[in-house]
Structure formats: structure tokens, C-alpha cells
Amino acid sequence: MKPFTYNGKEDCPKILLDEDLPEFLIAGRSLPEDAFDFYKPVFDWLQEYAKKPKQETVFRFELEYYNTASSKQLSKLFIFLKELQSKVRIVWCYHHDDVDMLENGKRFEKLTGLEFSLVPLPAVDDDNFEIIIN
Amino acid sequence: MGMSNDESYPKGLAFELYDSFRSADLSYVYHGLFTQKITDLIILLAEINMNRSGESAKIKKRVFSIMVESLQNITRHQDTTDEYHGFFAIEQKDGNYFVTTVNLIYNKNISHVESLLKKIKSLTPEELKIYYKSVLLENEISEKGGAGLGLIEIARKSNNKVSYHFHRINDEYSYFYFHTCITPQDEGESFDDTDLVQMDNVYLLHQLLKQNGVQIIFNGLFNQESLINLLNIIENQMAGLGRLKRVVFNLMVEMLQNIVKHAVKSTDKDGSQGVFFINKANNQYILNSGNYIDQQEKEPLIRKIEHVNSLSIKELNDYYNQCLFDFQIDNSKESGLGLIELRMKSNNLLQYDFYPVDTNKLFFTLKVIVDSTNL
Numbered sequence: 001m002k003p004f005t006y007n008g009k010e011d012c013p014k015i016l017l018d019e020d021l022p023e024f025l026i027a028g029r030s031l032p033e034d035a036f037d038f039y040k041p042v043f044d045w046l047q048e049y050a051k052k053p054k055q056e057t058v059f060r061f062e063l064e065y066y067n068t069a070s071s072k073q074l075s076k077l078f079i080f081l082k083e084l085q086s087k088v089r090i091v092w093c094y095h096h097d098d099v100d101m102l103e104n105g106k107r108f109e110k111l112t113g114l115e116f117s118l119v120p121l122p123a124v125d126d127d128n129f130e131i132i133i134n
Numbered sequence: 135m136g137m138s139n140d141e142s143y144p145k146g147l148a149f150e151l152y153d154s155f156r157s158a159d160l161s162y163v164y165h166g167l168f169t170q171k172i173t174d175l176i177i178l179l180a181e182i183n184m185n186r187s188g189e190s191a192k193i194k195k196r197v198f199s200i201m202v203e204s205l206q207n208i209t210r211h212q213d214t215t216d217e218y219h220g221f222f223a224i225e226q227k228d229g230n231y232f233v234t235t236v237n238l239i240y241n242k243n244i245s246h247v248e249s250l251l252k253k254i255k256s257l258t259p260e261e262l263k264i265y266y267k268s269v270l271l272e273n274e275i276s277e278k279g280g281a282g283l284g285l286i287e288i289a290r291k292s293n294n295k296v297s298y299h300f301h302r303i304n305d306e307y308s309y310f311y312f313h314t315c316i317t318p319q320d321e322g323e324s325f326d327d328t329d330l331v332q333m334d335n336v337y338l339l340h341q342l343l344k345q346n347g348v349q350i351i352f353n354g355l356f357n358q359e360s361l362i363n364l365l366n367i368i369e370n371q372m373a374g375l376g377r378l379k380r381v382v383f384n385l386m387v388e389m390l391q392n393i394v395k396h397a398v399k400s401t402d403k404d405g406s407q408g409v410f411f412i413n414k415a416n417n418q419y420i421l422n423s424g425n426y427i428d429q430q431e432k433e434p435l436i437r438k439i440e441h442v443n444s445l446s447i448k449e450l451n452d453y454y455n456q457c458l459f460d461f462q463i464d465n466s467k468e469s470g471l472g473l474i475e476l477r478m479k480s481n482n483l484l485q486y487d488f489y490p491v492d493t494n495k496l497f498f499t500l501k502v503i504v505d506s507t508n509l
């Protein structure tokens with residue numbers, strides 16, 4: 001199956017959906033103008049994947065920030081993964097001092113009943129992080 | 135009724151500010167900390183605003199270079215105590231552009247700057263050119279470097295349409311108000327009195343911002359592009375504030391995206407006209423937004439806000455979870471989560487108001503308070 005990749009930009013996360021990789025990935029910041037449209041290709045790809053999924057599906061989230069419109073798409077994604085005929089594990093990464101992102105992971109774990117690994121990421125100098133201006 | 139019973143500043147500051155910007159024809163205003171990085175972002179934001187107007191390349195180039203020089207003046211000559219913020223405004227009226235900056239100046243430097251400005255204003259364009267070269271050669275530059283040249287350059291680019299004003303703050307500092315006009319005509323006619331009246335407006339506005347502890351304000355066109363730049367500015371301005379920065383960032387995204395998605399679009403359809411500012415009172419950061427909405431959106435909006443305001447934190451949490459998985463509301467326009475998030479993350483009641491504009495439109499203001507001791 002043809003992989004779906006998106007490189008990400010200042011307001012949209014990087015996305016890697018490739019069966020040949022050990023994990024699927026969504027990483028970065030997610031505050032697109034239209035979250036519904038932005039995540040549509042992800043669902044389209046997963047619909048195809050769902051026809052013949054791998055025995056085990058690991059989905060890694062390395063989100064630094066996401067808005068409420070994106071969180072809705074994430075919850076939809078988890079519901080979809082829950083139905084998948086595959087052993088699904090979510091790797092939920094958060095910056096080690098970002099209690100909100102940790103809580104978000106716990107919330108999704110509790111509400112979806114999916115298997116979550118909550119993984120703290122090492123400290124980064126907060127102030128070095130910036131959105132890249134094109 | 136809106137819950138605008140806050141005593142920390144006059145009722146309806148967001149509307150008052152927006153209204154003064156509008157009556158002064160200020161299309162773009164920034165007040166806050168200026169750093170090199172923030173300055174770059176302000177220029178980007180101003181360009182976004184200016185590109186909409188389909189201005190000629192020649193005028194744009196002149197406005198741009200005056201903007202850059204003016205902003206560099208602010209960045210180089212600002213107080214570092216965080217108490218006195220710089221100010222930058224662009225105004226567009228009848229094809230003319232006005233750029234106004236306010237920054238701190240040491241009282242001891244005023245006479246030097248003032249005599250320089252008097253000299254500049256007395257020169258013809260040809261004389262200015264010669265003077266520019268001589269200053270370059272003589273290296274007659276202030277200790278922080280370049281200020282003299284910057285002012286001469288601005289005078290050259292604006293055909294000497296500059297005016298200024300000093301306002302004493304204390305024994306050490308004054309505010310330096312600097313106002314430039316860029317006209318499409320290249321004749322070197324001098325400034326008339328109406329421009330000075332304009333500067334009075336800016337002066338009053340600057341005082342108002344200062345009195346109300348406004349840390350940063352943006353008035354102009356809101357769209358996804360300006361939103362990203364604004365967020366970048368806030369990130370730079372709030373660097374080092376940890377969780378508080380994240381919470382403010384978070385709330386700001388939701389408030390700005392509310393404007394981008396729900397506000398009445400401006401006539402050129404490239405965004406929505408509005409205002410966003412953060413002011414600080416004691417330990418509170420107060421986020422304010424103001425934008426136009428259609429009359430028919432008023433009642434549903436009140437219902438939504440009053441509903442989230444009526445819930446306890448526990449109830450809010452349940453309501454959030456319920457909405458998160460309610461895919462009846464799942465489209466390009468809304469997720470149904472924004473207001474709940476604002477109420478939950480700020481841990482305060484949402485305050486709002488409506489001001490009638492005409493029969494179809496209202497000006498909607500929203501205020502979200504974050505208590506930094508309560509995080």
C-alpha cells in the first residue's frame with residue numbers, strides 16, 4: 001500500500017503512514033485552519049489500511065501542541081483504531097514538564113480503552129523552540 | 135447580559151480600543167516588547183495587511199523601508215525594565231500611509247535628537263542626500279549606533295514628512311513620538327496641521343494602553359497567516375514563563391481561531407477585522423478579543439457561554455469528554471470544544487459583551503482571565 005506522508009509546517013503536524021515502518025507517526029503542532037479537512041487524508045488512508053492491517057499497529061504521537069479542533073479529529077482517529085482488526089498500541093509522547101499533554105494522553109487512554117504508552121521526552125530549552133517562518 | 139462586572143479596568147476596554155483605532159484609521163497597531171525577532175514578525179504581519187490593499191510596489195517599498203528603520207529605532211532604544219513598552223502603528227488614509235512609533239529616550243539625549251531632527255526638517259531633498267553622506271563619513275553616530283542615519287533615511291524616503299514629540303516620564307526617561315507620512319506624490323510639500331492632530335490621537339491611545347497594563351495588542355486583519363505570526367510574537371514575548379506561557383498560548387489559539395472562523399469577514403474576504411490584546415493586572419493575565427459577528431449568532435453564543443459558565447470543573451470535564459466524542463458536531467467550521475477549553479484552561483468564568491454596530495452586525499468582545507498563581 002502506498003504510504004501517506006506529510007512534511008508538516010508551522011501550523012500542521014508531520015504525518016507518516018507507512019506499513020513498512022514499525023510505527024505510524026503524527027508529530028509537531030496541530031492548529032490548522034481547518035482540522036476536519038486536514039485530517040481527512042489520514043482517515044482515507046486508514047480506511048484502506050483497515051482492509052488488511054498488520055497484526056500489530058503502533059501509532060506514535062509526538063505532539064507539541066494541538067488545538068481543540070484537532071483534538072476532535074484525534075478522538076475520531078482513536079475510535080477508528082479501536083475498531084481495527086489489529087493489536088493497536090498508542091505511543092503518546094509529551095515533553096517531560098508538559099502536564100497538560102500528559103493529562104491529554106491519560107484522558108484519551110481512559111475514554112477509548114486503547115493501550116497507551118505514555119512516554120516523557122527529554123527536556124528541551126523551551127525558548128529555543130519556534131515556529132519556522134517561511 | 136454579559137458578565138462585564140470586572141472593576142480592574144473600565145467596562146468594555148476591548149471595544150473602546152477598537153473604536154479608537156477605527157476612528158484614527160489605524161489599520162495595524164502593535165504595542166509590546168520589541169526584540170529583533172519580534173520586529174521581524176511585526177514586519178511580516180504589516181506586510182500581510184498591506185498586501186491586501188493592492189498597493190503599488192513603489193509605495194510598498196518606501197513604506198517597508200520606513201517601517202524597518204522605525205522599528206530598528208524602537209528595538210535599539212527601548213527600556214529593558216519591561217515597564218515602558220514600544221508602540222508601532224500604520225495608518226492608511228486616502229492613499230497616504232502614516233507610520234508612528236513610540237519609544238523611550240534618555241532625557242540627556244533629547245537635545246541631540248531634537249537638533250538633528252530640526253536640521254533634517256530644514257533640508258531640501260538634495261541637501262538631505264549630501265548630509266546623509268557626510269554623516270556616514272564623519273561617523274557621527276550615537277553610542278547605540280545608527281540612530282542618526284536611521285532618522286535621515288526615514289526623512290529621505292518620506293520626502294521629509296516627519297513630525298515628532300517628546301513626553302517626559304521621569305527624571306531619566308521620556309517617550310519619543312515619531313510620525314512619518316508617505317504620500318504617492320513625490321513633491322516635497324511640508325506637513326500640515328492635520329497630521330499633528332493625528333499624532334495627538336496616537337498619544338492618547340498610547341496612554342490608554344499604558345494605563346490599562348496592555349502588554350501586547352494587535353489590531354488588524356485576522357486570518358490563519360496573521361494568527362501564526364501573532365502566536366510567534368507571544369511565544370517570544372513570554373519566553374521563560376513555562377506553564378503560564380503554554381496556557382496563554384493555548385487560550386490564544388482558541389480565541390484567535392474563533393475570530394478567523396466565526397467573525398464576519400472583511401469586504402476583501404481575506405480575513406476578519408478585529409482586535410486582540412493581553413493586559414496584566416497583578417497576577418492576572420487577561421486575554422481579550424473583539425470582532426464583528428452576525429446579529430443572529432448572538433443568542434446561540436450567549437447560550438453556549440452561559441452554559442459553560444454554569445458548570446463546575448467536574449461537570450465541565452464530563453461535558454468536554456462528551457463533546458470530544460460527539461461526532462454530530464464534526465465539520466470544517468466547529469468542533470464544539472473551543473469555549474469549554476477556554477473555561478477549563480483558564481479556570482475562570484468567561485466574560486463577554488456585545489455592542490450594536492448596525493442592524494445586522496454586532497461587535498462581540500470576549501475576555502478570558504488566567505491567574506498565574508492558580509496554575
